[in-house]
Amino acid sequence: MAIITYRQAIKDALAEEITRDESVFMMGEEVAQYNGAYKVTEGLWERFGDKRLVDAPISEAGFIGLGIGAAxxxxxxxxxxxxxxFVYVAWxxxxxxxxxxxxxxxxxxNIPLVIRGPANGGTNVGATHSHTPENMVANFPGLKVVAPCTAADAKGLMKAAIRDNDPVFVMESTILYGEESEVPDDPDFIIPLGKADIKRAGTDLTIVGHGRSVLVALKAAKELKDKHGIDAEVVDxxxxxxxxxxxxxxxVKKTNRVLVVDENKPYCGVGAQISHLVQRKAFDYLDGPVHRLSAVDAPAIYSPPLEKIQLPSDRDIIREVELMFNINA
Amino acid sequence: MTTKKTAKKTPAKKKPAAKSAEKSAPAASRSSKAAAPYADAPINQALTNDDKIAALVSMVRIRKFEQAALQAYQKGKMGGFLHLYIGQEATAVGTVGQLGDDDHVITAYRDHGHALVVGMSMNECMAELYGKYTGCSKGKGGSMHYFAPDKNYWGGHGIVGGQIPLGLGIAYALKYKGKKGCCFAFMGDGAVNQGPVHEAMNLAGLWDIPVIFVIENNKYSMGTSQERSSVYPKEGLAARADAYNIVWDQISGENLYEVRAKTRVAMERAHNESRPTVLEIATYRYYGHSIADANHQKYRTKEEILEYQQKRDPIMVWERYLKEEGVLTDEQAKEIDKKAKEEAKDAVRFAEESPFPPKEEILRDVYHSVDNPGTHSNEGEIFFNDRLPWN
Known part of the structure; x- marks a missing residue:
């Protein structure tokens, strides 16, 4: 086990799969000579050369289509x-x-294609650059979507995605690129697509999230325990x-209460699907309605202090849980 | 339906169209013996008499297949749209007919002609129109979405221009793998105004990709004429390729010899120099954009349609050349026509008698991982039906 950043974990996954399989190549804007806008591919072009790391012009429809054709x-x-x-110009x-x-x-x-990159708000780049399209992509049968929140998950899911024979969208987060955590060294370490992870075990409440929301939920869970003795289970x-x-x-059947948290917008968001699932298949186990926290339902605002308010915080989670448990804080 | 009437008014096979065919050919290409324009190109010189007859058969089969499909469509036997290729046959035969082992094809929704030329059977193509399980795509694609990757035929695509980046990617893969091949990426004249087409052309020019962009210019993008939809250099739509440093050429789609000759040049450029080409083939569709296009005589005149059918029809022109060359007799031509008609009729019967896909097929072919259990690192649920209608 090594402690590395989320960014490094993705880079390692790419390097390992490029090494492992001659048919893997990476293409995008400034991924090669520029080393990647967020340095995810830093050093890979020097290591693997022009054939495997390809700088594309600003033509998402052109090079995503190229990727599909090549796949x-x-x-x-x-x-x-x-x-x-930017995927919308190539929708x-x-x-x-x-x-x-x-x-x-x-x-x-078959289309063994991976489309990857950051999909998050919270960096004060305005509405056009802050989308979280995982719900929209997931709405298309034929596509797969993952959203890792730790370095190990990023590496394991990226490798699984590259080895998969279906198109997989890997949604990362610029805010997480610098986060460090433990990652197994095994070059064949992969995490299966479609496998959730209990990031924190608990008995009183299930918080379901994905992406950065999971880390926010973990922080909130700690305080819920300290402050109210509520033991939340966090399902990533x-x-x-x-x-x-x-x-x-x-x-859910263990805790009987559910809070769904994500940075997606609420309407037809991922949380809506989870909420439906829970009421449909665990209705009799629920002690109360499913609660949901999403990004505030408006385009991402630029103003830094306000954008912070727009995305679910640990404070928001704690307040929501207090409401669920009728705690007057 | 008016379209049917005009089709019946096409007995013009005997009427010579020498003038219009020669008019469209540059003088330099004429041989001293007044042979058909471009007949003396090396690729055409290499044709045996049998090859020439086979090319005729290929064009006639497309036409008879589609005439049979049209009849069935009008009887309500199939759903959706039916975009007919009739009038454009020399384009598919002259281009796709030259495919080598490492040459590939992708096209738009007017895809029946290209499919038959790569060797897909009338049966599987007709059954696909009927939505039958025996169709080339098991009834999952329909008229616009034929596929036969084993024959280097990658569709059959419904969104105007959307297939062009894919064609680029197919050619990119050929180059990546070190193959000496090319990919024909077909589009209509309407597609040249779609952004992804231009992105693909820029990438092809930039990266030396062996793709041949073929604009099948039938003059109308749906119901809008070229003049009303595009600005372009006076030389024509293909000249837009200059902007991407791509060599371009224009071809008369009436003359199979010309289509073959100029296509060959583009193929050699792709094979030997790994450079793209834009080809604009002037052609004409006798029917509307699709069979649902009942107004196709409102945006063009009856006279214009007749002019093409009676004087510039690619099958008629080819038959005339072959007769002049002493390769084809009237009896042979009749026999070819009859055989193709019978084959199409058999295909209709095959389609009629074939079963529809079983309902379980709705959920098959969505994911490779689902259809091939145990081969993927996948868990969890991937379909989200609370209850299936048949359970």
Missing amino acids: MMGLRPVIEMMFFS DQAVNNASSIRYMSGGLI LRSIRPLDEATILKS
Whole structure:
């Protein structure tokens, strides 16, 4: 086990898979000679050269489409979105083509493609650059979506995504790139897609989240224990589609209370799906309604102190749990 | 439906169209013996008489297949859209007909012609239109989404211009793997105004990708004429390629010899120099944008349609050349026509008699991981149906 950053973990995953499989290459804006806008690919171009690390012009539709075409031919392209917000200019390629071709060909064609990059708000870059499209991508049968929150998860899921024969969207976070945690050294360490992780065991309440919200929830859980003696279990989805329903339901049946937290917008967000699942399959186990915290339902505001308010904080989680438990704080 | 009437008014096979065909060919290409334009190109010189007949068969099969499909469509046998290729046959045969082992094809929704030329059977193509399980895509794609990757045929794509970056990627993969091949990326004249087409052209020019962008210019993007939808250099749409430092050429789609000759040049450029080409093939569709396009005589004149059908029809022109060369007799031509008609009729019967896909097929072919259990590191739920309609 080594303690490395989330950024380094992704870089290691990319380097290992590029080394392991001749068909893996990485393409995106400034991923090669510039070393990556967020330094995720730093040093990889020097190490692997032009064929495996390709700087693309600002043409997301062009190079995502290229990636799909190359994947149809059996290559394993990893396409970087400098920000996932930029995927919208390539929406037809990223979701329509990537999700439909296997199906429309009656299963004759596979698309082993990874599209990865940061998908988060909270960095004061305004509404156009702060999108979290994991819910939208997950709405397309044919696509898979993961959103890791720790270095180990980032590495294990990235490797699983690259080895997968279906298109996988790996949604990272610029805020997490510098976070350090333990990562196994095994070059074949992978985390299966669709496997949630209990980041904190507890008995009184289940907090379900994904991405950075999980870390916020862990912080809140500690304070809930210290302040109110409430022992929260924190379930990190890690993967949005496929989804580990069993782990969520098992936790809910144990704690009987659920709070869903994410940085997605509320309307048709990931939390809405989780909430439906819980009421549909664990209704009799619930001691109260499912609660939900999402980003405040407006475009991401620029003003730094206000954007902080817009995303769910540990304070927001604690307050919501106090409401769930009828605690007058 | 008016479209049917105009189709029936096409007995013009005997009527010579020498003038219009020759008009469209540059003088330099004519041989001293007044052979058909571009007949003397090396790729055409290499054709045996049998090859020439086979090319005719190929074009006639497309037409008969689609005429049969049209009839079935009008009887309500199939859903969705039906975009007919009739009138454009020399384009598919002249380009896709030259495919080598490492040459690939991707096209838009007017895809039946290219499919038959790569060797897909009328049966599987007709059954796909019917939404039957025996269709090339098991009834999951329909008219716009034929696929046969084993024959280097990558679709069949419904969104205008959306397939062009994929074609670029296919050619990119060929280069990545060190193959001496190319990918034909077909589009209509309407697609040249889609952003991803230009992104793909820029990338192809920038990175030396062996892709051949083929604009099948049938003059109308849906119901809007080229003049009303595009600005372009006076030389034509293909000249836009200059902006991407890509060599371009224009081709008369009436003359199979010309399509073959100029396509060959582009293929050699791709194979030997790994450079892209833009080809603009002037062609014409006799029917509307799709069969649902009942107004197709409002945005173009009946006379214009007749001019193409009676004087510039690619099958008629090719038959004339072959007869002039003494390669084809009237009887042979009739026989080819009859056989193709019978084959199409058989395909209709095959499609009629084939079963629809079983309902479980709705959930198959969505994910490789689901269809191939044990091969992926995947867990959890991937479909989110509270209850399936059949459970």
